[in-house]
Amino acid sequence: MKIGVFVCHCGSNIAGTVDVAKVAEEARKLPDVAFASDTMYACSEPGQDGIIEAIKEHNLDGVVVASCTPRMHEPTFRRTVERAGLNKYMFEMANIREHVSWIGKDKEANTRKAIDLVAMAAAKLTNDRGLTAKSFEINKRVMVIGGGVAGIQAALDCADGGLEVILVEKTSSIGGKMSKLDKTFPTVDCSSCILGPKMVDIAQHPNITLYAHAEVDDIQGYVGNYEITVNKKATYVDWEACTGCGVCTEKCPSKKSKDVFNEEIGFTTAINIPFPQAIPKKATIDPDFCRKLTSGKCGVCEKICPTKAIQFEQQDEKVAESVGAIIVATGYDLFDYTRYGEYGGGRYADVITSLQYERLLSASGPTGGHIKRPSDGKEPKNVVFIQCVGSRDKSVGRPYCSGFCCMYTAKQAILTKDHLPESQSYVFYMDIRAPGKMYDEFTRRAMEEYGTRYVRGRVSMIYPMGDKLIVRGADTLMGTQVEVEADLVVLAVGAEAAKGAPQLAEKLRISYDSYGFYMESHPKLRPVETNTAGVYLAGSCQGPKDIPQSVGQGSAAASKVLTLFSKDQLESDPQISEVNIKRCVGCGKCIETCPFGAIEEMDFRGEKKAKVIETICQGCGICTSTCPQGAIQLQHFTDNQILAEVNVLCQQTLQQSFE
């Protein structure tokens, strides 16, 4: 066998702490290596051309590239060797960047380790054989999880592209956080007026099936062929029959249900439609507060409903859906502001969150768009906004910037002046972060045209005095303490990962960071993909985002799905398990351990044998380490291939032990 080895400098990334020329020189001494060289950027066009030339010139059978992570460039180099006429699995990669040059500064030790890794890759390559991918059909339907603005955009783009879309939303209406906003920055246009039509489009689009008040229960399968179970939670109302007339909500005697849409400022009825523009506009019963469901008495809604839609006995319902791709757009939650004891949130009625304030500003909110403070319903004169509540604060475990709070605070300060011209707003801030288009101009307008007083410094404490709240903080520009007598305090709460995000990630088999935000495949170049093929991200589930970013990502994820579905067939990965029928004794241990259910029992000339279902196998290799006979082998990672790597690494030690 003739092997070619290419050691990449990766600029100074590798060459800075690894003697790449030495690595190539040592590689040349390895058995079967016919050619070895170092190259500045192996992944560049001249780099790849060099590999192709060498393959042809030296008549190589396989190639080792020692460079960066295979996650990024293994497909690149596989295509390269394929272009030179080799099977693309006659290629091995040694990761001498993440595994060597980036983790140590000792050049000599690094070089030694790089030489070892190259030797291992070459040894494995001598045991490799060409593999051929098979093709399989794609189910060209897509599921979008989460009906906020990112999910809505993704669903509409996919549907307009001709795909069948299933949109699953946890709450009883789509719209997400955006539907709760009064206005948007920096244009100050009505949030529900720009989102509303899109929500209606979802309801009316012939290609979109909407499951509201539903959650994803279970996900099986692989790219092109996912099997998903959706749990439609009981609403106790037959949504087919319900017309959304709202008569039931007027007559319901139980008025203590949490008003989730209005951020729990005030209460709502046990049977309710969350807001006037809700999609679907259907009633839902809150079983915790419904008198009929809790005590068996009442049933007013049932008597009054003109379409007889009330179904007190309704149960959760499971629906099975098959799709080829999934877009995750599950959004974010707000930081629990009661954790800042010094601000008194939760203790003092007039210390509220920014989203609660947004509901007070909104014409469809609990006060009809009049700013009234919760304690006594009076109009506030001095309104104090406090930024970075649960952002950029290591002490509460939220060291990251939530990104949009500076902007929505400026917007709320402007709107406050519009609603109450006599009022004075104060904003306590750390820095102003307004990097978007027209964003900085907008915050300046809040200061210069609307007279909002920006105080740079943190607030140390808020306490009530009479019917005022005294806000004490530092003005770090003046170098002094300041106290403001406020009538209302609005905490600009930061964003955190949605509750249950890690659990959904486990079901989707995608990664998430230490805060629970989903991880993209590559932070720069694959921002909406995940490391699981066929699963894409949109919106704030990946990190806090404002509306334009979320919409942009929703469209990007949709275009990725359309690209994926532009082919009729996908190639399956041939790196899957294969059973050696002669060796298999039919013990069935592999069937028990396979986490994907990819192995089944079959009858082979009257004997029990294991059989791999090729499209389901994920190539994890658990079966191969379980099989007592060594009969089931993961292609491209067979026992012999791995032992060859171990042997070459242990050779020196072996020799020493026999001396």
Place this chain on the structure above:
Amino acid sequence: MSSSLTYAYYPGCSGLGTSIEYDQSTRAICAALGIELVDIPDWSCCGSTPAHTVDHTLSAALSARNIAQAEELDVQGIITPCPSCLTNLKTASHRMEDPEFKEKVNKLLDKPAENRLPIMSVLQVISEKVGPEGVAKKVVSSLEGLRVAPYYGCIMNRPPDVMDFDDCENPVAMDELMAALGADVAPFPLKVECCGASFGVARKDIVAKLSGKLLDAAEDVEAHAMVTACPLCQMNLDLRQDQINSANGSTHDMPVFYYTQLIGKALGLDAKSLQMDKLCVPPAKAFRKMEEARRANAS
């Protein structure tokens, strides 16, 4: 062990002088609540505020000596009524969890401190070991009608990871005890604010401003009296109330009790052991208001 609740007691210097009524009432109620106090033999000053501004090791050694003395007793822990003494004891103990620091401290002592006893305030022991229910059971003369503003001071609960007691922004231990006595507990917003404490001698204007604010807030929540757990806080609010009034142009006339005195009163202990007569602002009118409120409630 003679009793289930036996503690080494550290009265602190102020307990023998400026706040003798705190020390005496503490001893009286502990006896009544079944907490046995054994004075730490030959205890010395904890170093108070000055020591730790000079040298952390020396400062810790002052407290470590007291800890070592207490370790000779058959007790469950060390307790003190004074938050400032408590801070010094707990900080020294906390720092000595680092073996290197512990060694440096022990080098300065004749007898090394093992640092094994838990250290608590008397307030923590009463609120956690006896509990508001335990106290309520022993009440013979309810404080119903007395509206009190509990004031904890800035160091009883801070820094939270050292003091490890109650909520550092909104503590409730004294509130719960007062409620157990039948008192009407006002939602006092400045529970953990500084009274000006250490500036008492050097900058009276600062004390007048900060303590004045506390009195204003207590007035604002219509309290008949304030309740404290710190000798320095009590002194600033009570002894200096006239100074504060003349500096701020206010007319406060607010009795400032130690919480131990009010517990003692509700438990029916005699006036001598509670030493109400040591308070500068006469407490009688608070009790008069209490009676008025009771009558108003009854009618």
